[in-house]
Amino acid sequence: MMTTRIIGTGSAVPKQVVTNDDLAKIVDTSDEWIRPRTGIRERRIAAAESGTSDLAAEAAKLAIEQSGIKPEELDIIVLATSSGDCCFPNGACEVQAAVGAVNAVAFDLSAACSGFVFALNTVHSFLTAGIYRTGLVIGADTLSKLVDWNDRGTCVLFGDGAGAAVVRAEDTGIMGLTMGADGRKGDVLKCGGRTTGNFLTGKKPELGYMTMDGQEVFKFAVKTVPEAIKKTIAGSGTELEEIKYFILHQSNYRISESIAKRLKLPMEKFPANLERYGNTSGASVPILLDELNREGKLKPGDKLLLAGFGAGLTWGTTLLEW
Numbered sequence: 567m568m569t570t571r572i573i574g575t576g577s578a579v580p581k582q583v584v585t586n587d588d589l590a591k592i593v594d595t596s597d598e599w600i601r602p603r604t605g606i607r608e609r610r611i612a613a614a615e616s617g618t619s620d621l622a623a624e625a626a627k628l629a630i631e632q633s634g635i636k637p638e639e640l641d642i643i644v645l646a647t648s649s650g651d652c653c654f655p656n657g658a659c660e661v662q663a664a665v666g667a668v669n670a671v672a673f674d675l676s677a678a679c680s681g682f683v684f685a686l687n688t689v690h691s692f693l694t695a696g697i698y699r700t701g702l703v704i705g706a707d708t709l710s711k712l713v714d715w716n717d718r719g720t721c722v723l724f725g726d727g728a729g730a731a732v733v734r735a736e737d738t739g740i741m742g743l744t745m746g747a748d749g750r751k752g753d754v755l756k757c758g759g760r761t762t763g764n765f766l767t768g769k770k771p772e773l774g775y776m777t778m779d780g781q782e783v784f785k786f787a788v789k790t791v792p793e794a795i796k797k798t799i800a801g802s803g804t805e806l807e808e809i810k811y812f813i814l815h816q817s818n819y820r821i822s823e824s825i826a827k828r829l830k831l832p833m834e835k836f837p838a839n840l841e842r843y844g845n846t847s848g849a850s851v852p853i854l855l856d857e858l859n860r861e862g863k864l865k866p867g868d869k870l871l872l873a874g875f876g877a878g879l880t881w882g883t884t885l886l887e888w
Contacts, residue, residue: 570690570701571739572886573635577726577856578621578630579610579843587721593718600722604821609725609844612708617651621728622706623664625852629702630665632842633732636753640667640732641698644689646681646705646848648757648877649712661704670702678755679815679876680745681705681848682729683884686872687743689882693735704730705848712757714775723818724776725844729852738887741869742802744794745882754782755877783876787817788824790881791873795829798871798883806831809885810868811858815875816840816850837863847876864888 585608586597600606612621622645630637645658652660658672677684682705689701695838704726715722733739758774793815800804812835815821822836839854848855851872858864875881 568694568696568735568737569739569741570693570733571736572697572731572888573734574629574631575730575852575856575859576625576632577727577729577853578628578629579766579853580612580616580621581726582611582613583608584611589722592715593721595718597681603820604723605840606723606844607841610727611710612726618647618649618706618708618728618775619651619660619664621659621708621726622647622657622704622730623661624785625660625728625730626665626702626704627705629730629732635700635732637666638669639700640702641668642692642701643667643670643672644685644701644703645672646677646685647674647707648676648678648681648847649707649709650674650761656681657706658704667702677880677882678878678884679817679845679847679850680874680878680880682797682851683872683874683882684745684880686731686733686884687745687882689733690740690743693733699735701733702730704728705850705852707847707849709776709847712776717775719780720776720778723845725846727843727846727849727853729849729856731852731855740805740884740886742798742885743883744798746790746794746880748879751782751786751879752877754779754786754879784818784821786879787808787821787875788828791825791875792828794881794883795871795873798885802885804869806886808869809835809871812836812860812871812873813851814873816843816854817845817876
């Protein structure tokens with residue numbers, strides 16, 4: 567039976583670096599407060615000329631180039647984002663046009679910080695069903711446009727970026743997956759969309775900002791993610807110790823430490839780039855994956871566990887052989 571193999575990766579981040587000291591100039595915070603609590607030193611913030619679809623297309627082009635395929639070979643494009651540039655057309659269609667993937671169906675998927683893992687698992691389903699053969703999976707977000715820059719509790723956490731992977735139906739690759747959601751706790755991490763405003767209400771539409779109950783998100787992540795990882799591993803016949811890297815959503819270094827502790831594994835198995843990029847939501851897992859790939863740290867046969875978790879509340883894992 568065929569499975570899904572990653573054959574190319576790419577990533578893109580804005581040029582503008584915003585340090586903790588930069589944020590201290592606009593909100594009551596400091597590097598001394600931010601770094602010990604989060605592990606973040608700086609993040610990338612998009613300028614006016616760089617949106618979600620721009621970053622997604624840039625990452626996609628790099629992934630396609632590395633994979634060695636032609637854009638016309640792509641059958642499906644799924645973009646995971648919570649911060650699309652338009653209500654419609656969807657960002658995946660904008661990427662399709664930008665890269666020249668004229669034969670691909672294209673749509674967006676919304677699962678916040680779990681987005682890339684959800685999108686990868688979705689494309690995997692199409693490939694293993696024999697419907698498509700080659701896909702492009704992207705996680706991209708410009709959360710800077712959703713953040714309240716007066717809220718020091720959230721604005722210090724997030725950054726912008728995109729990561730992508732080209733996948734193909736092959737004999738080896740994805741070995742197992744887990745996905746879940748708990749909508750009852752959706753209010754702990756939320757961003758309102760455009761409100762209902764028209765001639766009947768007598769109001770103009772308003773846009774919401776991101777809000778978060780950090781303690782509740784922390785408790786959710788450190789309990790749910792290890793459980794999902796163990797479930798995925800158990801169903802694959804693989805042992806935890808066989809996994810070379812656990813590529814977690816980059817939300818907070820303390821969360822990663824707690825997950826590693828619960829799994830009784832060393833932090834060396836949990837690579838991180840949170841210090842340089844902050845929390846890039848759906849982009850964090852593929853950006854980290856691309857960095858490891860391009861640094862030569864991934865070898866054929868390596869087993870990796872990808873894990874995303876966030877708003878929804880949602881969580882997802884993918885176990886794969888490189």
